[in-house]
Amino acid sequence: MESDTAPAETSSSLGEKYKLHPHRRQVRLLSLGPVIMLPLCLHGRKALAGRPVFPAIYVYDIIWTEIEGQSLELTYLRRESKRPSVLCSKSWTLEDVDKTAAEKWCKAVMEAAYDGIKPKRLLKVLVNPHGGPGKACQIYRKTVEPILVAARCKFDTTFTQRSKHAVDIARELPLERNYDALVLLSGDGLLHEVYNGFAEHDEPIRAFSLPIAPIPTGSANGTALNILGLEMLNFIFPQYGFDVGVATLNAIKGKPMKQDICSMTIGEQRVFTFMTQAVGLMADLDLGTEHLRWMGDMRFVVGYIQGVLKRKACPITLEIKPVETDKDKMVEEFRTRRRKQEQKREQDDYPLELDKDALPVLRHTEEDPDTKTGWITFDKPILYLYAGKSPYVARDLLQFPLAHASDGLIDIVVQELISRGGLLGLMDGADKGKLFWNDTLHYCKAHAYRVTPHDSREGNLAVDGERYPLQPFTVECHQGLGALLSPTGRYAPDFDVPRPEEGRGDENGRWVKNTQEDEDCEGGFGGRSMCGCIPRC
Numbered sequence: 249m250e251s252d253t254a255p256a257e258t259s260s261s262l263g264e265k266y267k268l269h270p271h272r273r274q275v276r277l278l279s280l281g282p283v284i285m286l287p288l289c290l291h292g293r294k295a296l297a298g299r300p301v302f303p304a305i306y307v308y309d310i311i312w313t314e315i316e317g318q319s320l321e322l323t324y325l326r327r328e329s330k331r332p333s334v335l336c337s338k339s340w341t342l343e344d345v346d347k348t349a350a351e352k353w354c355k356a357v358m359e360a361a362y363d364g365i366k367p368k369r370l371l372k373v374l375v376n377p378h379g380g381p382g383k384a385c386q387i388y389r390k391t392v393e394p395i396l397v398a399a400r401c402k403f404d405t406t407f408t409q410r411s412k413h414a415v416d417i418a419r420e421l422p423l424e425r426n427y428d429a430l431v432l433l434s435g436d437g438l439l440h441e442v443y444n445g446f447a448e449h450d451e452p453i454r455a456f457s458l459p460i461a462p463i464p465t466g467s468a469n470g471t472a473l474n475i476l477g478l479e480m481l482n483f484i485f486p487q488y489g490f491d492v493g494v495a496t497l498n499a500i501k502g503k504p505m506k507q508d509i510c511s512m513t514i515g516e517q518r519v520f521t522f523m524t525q526a527v528g529l530m531a532d533l534d535l536g537t538e539h540l541r542w543m544g545d546m547r548f549v550v551g552y553i554q555g556v557l558k559r560k561a562c563p564i565t566l567e568i569k570p571v572e573t574d575k576d577k578m579v580e581e582f583r584t585r586r587r588k589q590e591q592k593r594e595q596d597d598y599p600l601e602l603d604k605d606a607l608p609v610l611r612h613t614e615e616d617p618d619t620k621t622g623w624i625t626f627d628k629p630i631l632y633l634y635a636g637k638s639p640y641v642a643r644d645l646l647q648f649p650l651a652h653a654s655d656g657l658i659d660i661v662v663q664e665l666i667s668r669g670g671l672l673g674l675m676d677g678a679d680k681g682k683l684f685w686n687d688t689l690h691y692c693k694a695h696a697y698r699v700t701p702h703d704s705r706e707g708n709l710a711v712d713g714e715r716y717p718l719q720p721f722t723v724e725c726h727q728g729l730g731a732l733l734s735p736t737g738r739y740a741p742d743f744d745v746p747r748p749e750e751g752r753g754d755e756n757g758r759w760v761k762n763t764q765e766d767e768d769c770e771g772g773f774g775g776r777s778m779c780g781c782i783p784r785c
């Protein structure tokens with residue numbers, strides 16, 4: 249912990265630094281919305297309003313404050329623009345200050361800092377020593393544990409010993425202990441294991457409702473990115489997807505938000521998947537770069553370039569039960585929803601379908617009569633199929649910019665097999681989701697989809713980044729089955745890349761002017777150029 253305590257500041261030195269007036273007896277909290285001006289605004293009748301006194305600390309970033317003996321202690325997370333956040337503490341001697349008033353100030357600060365949130369959460373922590381570059385244990389000891397201790401959280405920690413250990417832990421998790429959250433120091437793979445363990449729990453729905461707080465110590469860390477964001481976009485909740493301190497603060501103070509989880513039926517198995525399923529290049533780049541773990545998330549860029557050079561077709565039959573296939577309409581709906589969320593500053597109120605303590609029934613199996621109508625088949629050579637429920641899959645790739653945590657729909661992306669130059673061109677602006685508008689990339693929202701590989705002997709299937717044998721599978725979505733903690737109650741990434749006015753990306757990655765034929769070719773899967781779908785009767 250970085251400490252500003254030595255030597256402890258006296259109230260008069262504080263007075264100079266923070267415009268304190270030790271001779272005044274009344275302690276006031278000056279709170280300007282999300283920001284507390286740190287001064288113990290010792291002030292009588294004349295309020296400090298309109299006279300900001302620095303340094304300012306976000307109320308959200310205050311971890312604890314209390315009086316200990318003759319000093320007032322304040323612990324908070326100090327955010328830096330380009331460096332990791334730091335746990336800081338300040339302390340002031342209270343010799344000249346009315347102690348009762350100081351206690352009142354502490355109480356007021358704590359109420360503001362934990363507004364609507366139960367302090368001293370009870371947490372179960374899992375640490376995957378193998379995730380990403382293998383630094384999770386070190387990060388836990390150095391950064392996470394001190395913050396949890398400072399927040400007076402109660403927690404018990406398990407270090408996973410082997411692959412699938414988290415499945416066993418989740419299956420046996422003692423829910424009667426009433427944990428407030430499950431904290432994962434890992435990437436997304438460990439959460440995949442946890443959800444599949446919950447599915448085998450005696451009380452699966454109750455287990456799934458335990459909110460997850462990811463702390464990014466894996467490779468891609470997509471879940472942490474989606475919750476905490478990537479860029480400094482907004483004043484109240486600046487976005488720090490890779491910041492361990494900020495992610496730990498989310499474990500202490502985050503709000504639960506509902507999260508859809510999908511079922512994948514594959515062979516005799518029912519697998520639970522919360523993030524992505526990939527076949528073709530996107531599976532190869534993840535599973536084929538395990539030996540490059542030391543590179544962190546750069547391994548995915550290397551994997552993509554390798555995949556582009558190979559430019560291997562992905563021979564599958566893809567059937568989809570779509571809800572929306574028009575890119576413009578999807579974007580319009582996304583922006584409307586976003587505006588509403590920002591006005592309300594809370595999560596959407598989509599109706600959720602869960603009410604019993606049994607796993608949701610499967611509705612889109614091949615035997616189900618529902619699968620006979622409203623399905624389409626994608627019928628063009630493809631490079632990859634990528635389906636998912638969360639916007640970022642890695643820092644460099646906003647693959648599902650319109651994904652919503654709990655709309656009950658799967659976002660499906662199909663990339664046509666185009667030239668190598670075109671595929672490399674798609675990397676430009678991929679972190680902002682620019683590839684969404686390329687007409688060779690088809691995007692739709694669907695209830696379910698089914699994949700039948702033409703040759704199961706060759707090819708990879710990655711489910712939430714984990715390897716599965718490639719064979720026919722069906723995926724469908726269960727609305728609001730899981731829960732995550734987040735600072736805002738919704739996914740952080742925004743999508744603000746406008747549709748290019750004048751043209752579209754062609755198969756060589758160049759932008760070409762639209763022809764009348766393009767304009768006329770409305771509808772289909774993914775926008776005006778799509779001609780690869782055959783409705784199935």
Ligand SMILES: Nc1ncnc2c1ncn2[C@@H]1O[C@H](COP(=O)(O)OP(=O)(O)OP(=O)(O)O)[C@@H](O)[C@H]1O
Pocket residue numbers: 376377378379380381408409410411412413433434435436437438439441465466467468469470712713714
């Ligand atoms: N002690 C362990 N030894 C070996 N493997 C482990 C251990 N604990 C967990 N694992 C495995 O580590 C794998 C990778 O975990 P995780 O997803 O957290 O990291 P990552 O793959 O680097 O990150 P991301 O999924 O974000 O790219 C999981 O498949 C899990 O089964």
